[in-house]
Amino acid sequence: MANGNGRVGLKERLSQAGDHIRSSEVWTSIFRPGSPFRYGYTDSPRNRSYVIMNNVLYHLHPVKVKRHAVRLSYTLCLGGLSFFLFILLTITGIFLMFYYRPTSPQAYLDIQALSTDVAFGQLVRNMHRWGAHLMVLTVFLHMARVFYHGAYKPPREFNWVVGIVLLLLTLLLSFTGYLLPWDQLALWAVTVGSNMGAYAPVVGDQVSFALIGGVQITPDTLLRWYVLHVLFLPFIIVIFMAVHFWRVRKDGGISGPL
Amino acid sequence: MAGLPEHLLRRSAEARAKAEGRDVEEILAEMKGEAPAPEAAAPAPVAPAQPAATPAATAPAPASATGGVRDIATESAATGVPEALLQRAMEGRARKEGKPVPTMAAAPAATAAPVAAAPAPAAAAPPAIPDGVTTQRLLTVVKAGAIQQVKSSPADKVNVWPHLLAIEFVALMVVMAGLIIFSVFVDAPLLEFANFNEQPNPSKAPWYFLGLQELLSYFDPQVAGVIIPTFGVIGLAMIPYVDKNPAVRPSDRKLAIMIFSFFLFGAAILTTYGSFFRGPGFNFSFPWVDGIFFDF
Numbered sequence: 001m002a003n004g005n006g007r008v009g010l011k012e013r014l015s016q017a018g019d020h021i022r023s024s025e026v027w028t029s030i031f032r033p034g035s036p037f038r039y040g041y042t043d044s045p046r047n048r049s050y051v052i053m054n055n056v057l058y059h060l061h062p063v064k065v066k067r068h069a070v071r072l073s074y075t076l077c078l079g080g081l082s083f084f085l086f087i088l089l090t091i092t093g094i095f096l097m098f099y100y101r102p103t104s105p106q107a108y109l110d111i112q113a114l115s116t117d118v119a120f121g122q123l124v125r126n127m128h129r130w131g132a133h134l135m136v137l138t139v140f141l142h143m144a145r146v147f148y149h150g151a152y153k154p155p156r157e158f159n160w161v162v163g164i165v166l167l168l169l170t171l172l173l174s175f176t177g178y179l180l181p182w183d184q185l186a187l188w189a190v191t192v193g194s195n196m197g198a199y200a201p202v203v204g205d206q207v208s209f210a211l212i213g214g215v216q217i218t219p220d221t222l223l224r225w226y227v228l229h230v231l232f233l234p235f236i237i238v239i240f241m242a243v244h245f246w247r248v249r250k251d252g253g254i255s256g257p258l
Numbered sequence: 259m260a261g262l263p264e265h266l267l268r269r270s271a272e273a274r275a276k277a278e279g280r281d282v283e284e285i286l287a288e289m290k291g292e293a294p295a296p297e298a299a300a301p302a303p304v305a306p307a308q309p310a311a312t313p314a315a316t317a318p319a320p321a322s323a324t325g326g327v328r329d330i331a332t333e334s335a336a337t338g339v340p341e342a343l344l345q346r347a348m349e350g351r352a353r354k355e356g357k358p359v360p361t362m363a364a365a366p367a368a369t370a371a372p373v374a375a376a377p378a379p380a381a382a383a384p385p386a387i388p389d390g391v392t393t394q395r396l397l398t399v400v401k402a403g404a405i406q407q408v409k410s411s412p413a414d415k416v417n418v419w420p421h422l423l424a425i426e427f428v429a430l431m432v433v434m435a436g437l438i439i440f441s442v443f444v445d446a447p448l449l450e451f452a453n454f455n456e457q458p459n460p461s462k463a464p465w466y467f468l469g470l471q472e473l474l475s476y477f478d479p480q481v482a483g484v485i486i487p488t489f490g491v492i493g494l495a496m497i498p499y500v501d502k503n504p505a506v507r508p509s510d511r512k513l514a515i516m517i518f519s520f521f522l523f524g525a526a527i528l529t530t531y532g533s534f535f536r537g538p539g540f541n542f543s544f545p546w547v548d549g550i551f552f553d554f
Contacts, residue, residue, distance in 0.1 A: 045417070048417040048419050048420070049417065051419040052417075052418050057418075057423075061418045061422065063418060064416060064417055065415060065421075066413055066414065067414040067415060067416050068414075070416055070422050070425060072429075077425070077426065077429040080426055080430075081430070081433055084430050084433065084434075088434065088437070105451070111448060112448070122445060123438075123441055123442060125446055126441035126442075126445055126446045127441045128446075129446035130437060130444070130446070130554075131437055133465075134433075134437065136466055144522060148508070148518075149506065150505070150506035150514075152497060152501075154498075157498035157499060160495070160497065160498045161495045161498075164491065164494050168491065171466055174464065174466070175464060175467075181448055183447075183449040184449040184450050184452060185447055185449045186452065187453075188458055188461040188462075189462060189463050191457075191461065192461050192462065192467075192471065193464060193467050195483075196470060196471070196479070197483070199479040199483035200484050201480070201484065255506070256506065
């Protein structure tokens with residue numbers, strides 16, 4: 001193909017280079033058959049199946065779902081949004097970890113510095129905090145939605161129980177994060193909250209002692225809750241989420257319409 | 259047709275009845291060998307493994323219609339089913355129908371219909387099976403569903419890509435945009451440095467625990483802080499095992515919805531009350547009079 005001058009135009013060259021890259025071995029090895037990025041992709045029913053089947057998304061979604069499941073008004077995307085918020089919280093949380101030290105005066109100073117010295121520090125901290133509250137809300141609303149659809153009925157009984165565990169873990173994640181700014185709000189909200197746990201019979205004092213790292217909240221508690229918040233609880237919740245999503249698929253996908 | 263399960267026979271009869279426009283029961287009886295097949299509608303059942311036996315295969319069926327005694331030997335040779343099995347099937351059927359148990363036919367040719375008599379000798383010699391060829395015969399038919407339940411009922415389905423993924427993507431973008439915009443304009447709270455000697459008044463737990471903190475002002479800590487939350491969580495987890503009603507339509511599960519909604523609204527009211535209507539000393543206060551004592 002040549003233009004009037006007998007030379008190959010820039011657009012043509014770019015297109016040829018694009019085709020060349022997309023048919024290279026490296027590119028083909030990355031994008032599996034059915035990927036819209038693959039050379040020669042066409043929008044066919046077969047490729048629509050392959051997009052999911054040959055993709056890591058196959059862990060989450062089947063190739064096809066019942067038509068009613070696609071309706072936004074049925075699920076309101078609450079479960080998916082909870083998962084999305086978890087990922088968003090992980091990303092913003094990793095950003096915050098670069099600037100935070102869980103020791104007594106330093107924690108508070110780091111949060112202060114975050115809002116003044118760090119580019120986008122305040123924005124990311126805001127997103128982390130509001131996202132966390134939103135996640136508690138979406139998880140809770142997701143539970144209510146599942147109840148009102150009767151979606152916990154056989155064979156989905158156990159997945160409901162896993163969901164309750166996820167709700168509790170979400171609350172714990174939020175609660176452990178609440179202490180980390182180490183300001184008056186954090187200290188006393190957590191004091192009030194964890195005092196409730198100490199009323200538990202027999203093991204109450206021991207559980208409280210282990211969680212707080214003493215008889216009352218001290219700077220040592222900060223380190224303990226930091227590790228719980230950024231490592232232990234996310235680790236546990238990811239395991240339960242994996243089971244939860246797997247069971248959604250194995251129990252027959254999303255529940256039927258009302 | 260000896261040895262075939264009843265439901266398979268019936269299905270086959272139904273299919274044939276539909277094709278030929280005849281009565282199902284009539285065909286079924288005919289297949290079982292209880293009624294003579296009409297001449298016009300008696301296609302020879304094909305036994306692919308034994309083409310030589312084909313003409314004879316039709317014979318035993320009408321033959322048995324003549325009386326309780328059947329030509330077991332001929333039938334066995336024609337169908338390849340051992341005589342003992344045929345005999346047992348015949349006895350079983352007779353018992354089921356309340357007839358006297360027939361004995362093994364002693365004189366096959368005498369009782370058999372003339373049509374059957376002629377081709378029978380041809381069927382007596384089964385086709386030779388070459389050496390080294392293993393033949394199989396049908397022992398029983400196991401219904402599907404024992405190991406894996408096959409749900410083949412057609413459902414109205416759509417491709418996840420692009421239908422569902424597009425919706426999910428838009429939902430994620432909307433929520434992320436909303437969160438970013440909200441975070442640009444509203445800052446997360448950061449009060450003074452933590453001070454162990456100065457407890458703010460009132461001290462409130464995070465908002466999702468304020469319902470419990472509200473309960474603490476009515477009940478003993480053992481009740482409000484331990485028993486109610488413990489039973490709440492256990493009760494929540496046990497819902498699917500307690501609610502045995504299989505219905506999902508809201509109109510068919512009014513009680514369950516009523517109970518759940520009661521607790522849901524109860525928790526919402528307690529949380530709202532604890533968040534906005536509790537002032538200094540955790541005493542009742544109107545937020546529009548004394549201000550809001552609440553931080554996210």
